[in-house]
Structure formats: C-alpha cells, structure tokens
Amino acid sequence: MGNHVDDCRFFRAEFERLTDRLYGIALRLTGNSAAAEDLVSEAVVKAWRNLGQLNDRRSFPKWMLRILTNTFVSDCRKARQEPTIVIEDEGEEQFSLFEQLHQPFLLWWGNPERDLISKLVREDVERALDNLPDGLRAVVVMVEIEGYSYAEVAATLGIPIGTVRSRLNRARSMLQRALWRQAREAGLTTAA
Amino acid sequence: MTSPDQIRCEEVISHLLDYLDGEIDDEKRQQIERHLQDCRGCFSRAEFEKELKKRIKQVGTQKPPRSLQRRLKALIDQF
Numbered sequence: 474m475g476n477h478v479d480d481c482r483f484f485r486a487e488f489e490r491l492t493d494r495l496y497g498i499a500l501r502l503t504g505n506s507a508a509a510e511d512l513v514s515e516a517v518v519k520a521w522r523n524l525g526q527l528n529d530r531r532s533f534p535k536w537m538l539r540i541l542t543n544t545f546v547s548d549c550r551k552a553r554q555e556p557t558i559v560i561e562d563e564g565e566e567q568f569s570l571f572e573q574l575h576q577p578f579l580l581w582w583g584n585p586e587r588d589l590i591s592k593l594v595r596e597d598v599e600r601a602l603d604n605l606p607d608g609l610r611a612v613v614v615m616v617e618i619e620g621y622s623y624a625e626v627a628a629t630l631g632i633p634i635g636t637v638r639s640r641l642n643r644a645r646s647m648l649q650r651a652l653w654r655q656a657r658e659a660g661l662t663t664a665a
Numbered sequence: 666m667t668s669p670d671q672i673r674c675e676e677v678i679s680h681l682l683d684y685l686d687g688e689i690d691d692e693k694r695q696q697i698e699r700h701l702q703d704c705r706g707c708f709s710r711a712e713f714e715k716e717l718k719k720r721i722k723q724v725g726t727q728k729p730p731r732s733l734q735r736r737l738k739a740l741i742d743q744f
Contacts, residue, residue: 480744481741481744484741484744485741488737488741492729492734492737493726493727493728493729494725494726495729496727496728496729496733497724497725497726497727498725500727501724501725506730509733510729510730510732510733510736513729513733513737514733514736514737514740517737517740517741518740521741521744570713570717571709571710571713571714575706575709575710575713577706584709586709586713587712587713587716590713590716590717590720593720595723595724598720598721598723598724599724602721602724613721614725616686617718617721617722617725618721618722618724618725619725622686622687622688623686623688638683641682642682645682648721649717
C-alpha cells in the first residue's frame, strides 16, 4: 500500500472510470435504483478499507466489481433473501428466440432474427432482465455482464456448477421468451 | 454421414451457449468451430446468440443519478 495521498488519488481516479459500470451492475443485480445506490456506496467503503489487500493495482476494476457482487450476495443472505433460492424446475420448456424467428428459406433474402435484434432498444433488454426472478437474474448478470466463469458463480453463490448451468439455461429461456412477448406486443415482428 | 470428429447440429446447439461463454473443453470447441464453418444454420444461430449476449452486456453500464454522484463524492472525500 502506498501513502495515504497516493492511495486516495489512485482510488478516486480508478473509481471515477468505473462508476457507470458499478451503478449499472448494481441496478441490474438489485432491480431498483435506491437499493443500487446503497449497494454501490457500501462496496466503495469496503473497497477503500481493503485497498491494502490489492497487490496488483492494474486489477482494480475486476477486484472492485467482485466486491460489489459479493456485497450484494452477502446483503441478500443477511436479509434472508437468498439470491440462490429459485424454484428449480417449473417444467417450462426451453424457449429459443432464434427458433421462433429463423426462416431457413429466407437465407439469401432476409434475416428476421437479425432484424429483430436491430430493433430491440436498451429498455427492452432491461425490462426482460429485470423481470427475471432474483436468483436467476443474479446468475445472468454475473455471467453475461460481469464475465464470471461458471466456477466463479458457483463459488460466489455457494452452489454446484451444474446448478449454475441449469439456472443459466432457465434464465436465458425466460429472458428470450420475455423478449419475444415484448417484441410481439410492440409489433416488432410479424412471426407467429 | 458424419465422420468421427464431426458433430451434428443438435449437439452443436446443445453446447452453443457453453461454447460462447468459453465453458467448453478444447476438443469440443474445435469440433464446434469446424461445424460452424460448414453449417449456415448453426452459424446464423451462433451469430444471433452472440449479438444477444452483446446487447445484454450493454445494460450493465449506466450513468448514476446525481444523488448517487453526490453521495459517492461525499464518501470519498472522507477517505
């Protein structure tokens, strides 16, 4: 650890570069802005207190994001809102947006799946993601947004890798089904 | 007919998201990549899933509201 002034300067500069990601991830993890603000603030205090444990300062962004996610998980546990608790299987069939849209005979003339992706706005994806059950949303955020490996998700949530995989499959299926519904409601696709 | 190191579309699709997440062993990854070079349907699906992953990743970045910016500044000023 350097001297206090250097540490402050380093922390401030790194943190400033990371603020949008920290808030974005916190918002997706918690699902609401007030809780996201509390989470980011709590993580910042923890990170500052533990800055001395960060040996390679180039890894600050990853380290800081881990603190944010770990804080979220531990807060959920304290509040007994275990983010890992989800109903394992509702007997829901796997849903694929691609399978709904893809028309092989159109290969050379059109591409409905690409058309739909290009029409989706940020709000569509946010709505579909935010409506996932907490335990499933947390897994998607860790893998898709933060780039965790399945093993890292398993270690963070204290669940087997197989469970991470099955939750991810289920979450993706629900997410794609939600996007499909939203797209049809908004008239973004004419596919049946 | 597929040769011993070739895999079918069904198998590619069942491993596709693990493949895109980098959660697959080297041998399977190579088999999938060879298949994607030859199969337009699976290639299109892989491109679609990649694009969707990209869109999901984008919603993980958001400018914080002024209230949080002020709160964080006050916090960091105390350090």
